Amino acid sequence: MYTLYHHLADPFSRKVRLMLAEKGLDFTAKIEEPWKFRPEFLAKNPAGEIPVLEEADGHILCGHRPICEYIDEITSRPLFGAYARDKAEVRRLCDWFDDKFFKEVTVYLAGEKIIKRLTGGVPDSDSIRAGKANITGHLNYMEWLLKQRNWLAGEVFTMADFSAAAQFSVLDYIGEVPWDRTENGALLFEETKNWYARVKSRPSFRAILTDRIAGVIPAPHYGDLDF
Numbered sequence: 635m636y637t638l639y640h641h642l643a644d645p646f647s648r649k650v651r652l653m654l655a656e657k658g659l660d661f662t663a664k665i666e667e668p669w670k671f672r673p674e675f676l677a678k679n680p681a682g683e684i685p686v687l688e689e690a691d692g693h694i695l696c697g698h699r700p701i702c703e704y705i706d707e708i709t710s711r712p713l714f715g716a717y718a719r720d721k722a723e724v725r726r727l728c729d730w731f732d733d734k735f736f737k738e739v740t741v742y743l744a745g746e747k748i749i750k751r752l753t754g755g756v757p758d759s760d761s762i763r764a765g766k767a768n769i770t771g772h773l774n775y776m777e778w779l780l781k782q783r784n785w786l787a788g789e790v791f792t793m794a795d796f797s798a799a800a801q802f803s804v805l806d807y808i809g810e811v812p813w814d815r816t817e818n819g820a821l822l823f824e825e826t827k828n829w830y831a832r833v834k835s836r837p838s839f840r841a842i843l844t845d846r847i848a849g850v851i852p853a854p855h856y857g858d859l860d861f
Contacts, residue, residue, distance in 0.1 A: 636661035639675060639686040641668070642845045643748045645740055646698035647685040649800035655700045655838035656796070657709045661687075669753050676754070676762040698732070702793060724787045727794035731801050738768040740801050743810045750848055769811070773823045780825035799833040805841050806830075809853030813861065827861075835859050 636654065638661050640647030654661050666675055666684050679686045679696045695701045706714050715721035743766025746757040776798070787794040789792040805811050809818055812831075815822045833839060843857040855861040 635690050637688040638663050639666040639678065639688070640664070640684050641666060642847045643744065643752065643804060643850075644684055645736065645744075645800040645804045648803055648842055649698050649732075649796055650685045650687065650701050651841065652796045652800060652838055653713070653772050653793070655841065656706055656713070656836070657711075659705070659709070667752070699728075703718070704824050706793070706858055713791070713796070715787070715792060720788060720792075724792045724794045727787050728797040731794070731797040735772055735798070735801050739765050740804060741765075741770060742768065744804045744808065747810070748804070748847060751849060754848075766810070769805075772824055773812070776826045776829070777823055780829050795829075799830065799839070802830055807845070807847070807852045807856050808850065809855075831859060831861065 636659060638650060638654065640651065640663055642648075642665070651663065654780050666672070666686070668675070668682055668684050671682055675686075676682055678688065681696065683696070685696075685698055685701060687701045689695070695704055703714065706712055711715070713724075715724045742761045746761050749755070750757050777787070783789065785791050785795050785847070786798055802811060812822075813823065813827045821827065834843065846852065
């Protein structure tokens, strides 16, 4: 049995939860508010960051990348790719969503609309506008990828899909993904919407769809598989 220290609003915690569920590993999830700097939590991870995974013997794993790679190595059905080129593409796209997308979109939207509400901050309208503008380029890139591939990194489901879906799930919670944007009567991001619907339909995603962040009401379609 594993213990995961996480927060519902944190996409990287969601990514680890998805990985654990996909691999069929039992775990207890404990909410951690890293901005409170609890001494007991700092003893587990001096960096004070989530997610943190504790194994049954007390061994501590810190950080979403090390945790996910560790889980992938000790279980079957690798999600980081079977061959060198596949692994390189999966990691490239994981980096894209974990770093570039997170900094250009998630921080501006979820950071302002969720995290600041939880920590008593005041949302910055310029940041929100930047996030709304930045997401379009990312969606266009995903459309291009998904018109050529079954999943983001190729023909099979990989960690790249979970990395992206974890970010999208937080944004979708607050209704900040323009799924229904059209041009000349056609959906602009239809391939990406269909991809996310397929990810949402995986059994490992069910718990994510039941998440409810205190003080933040989810978008009406958040838990719907057909949205």
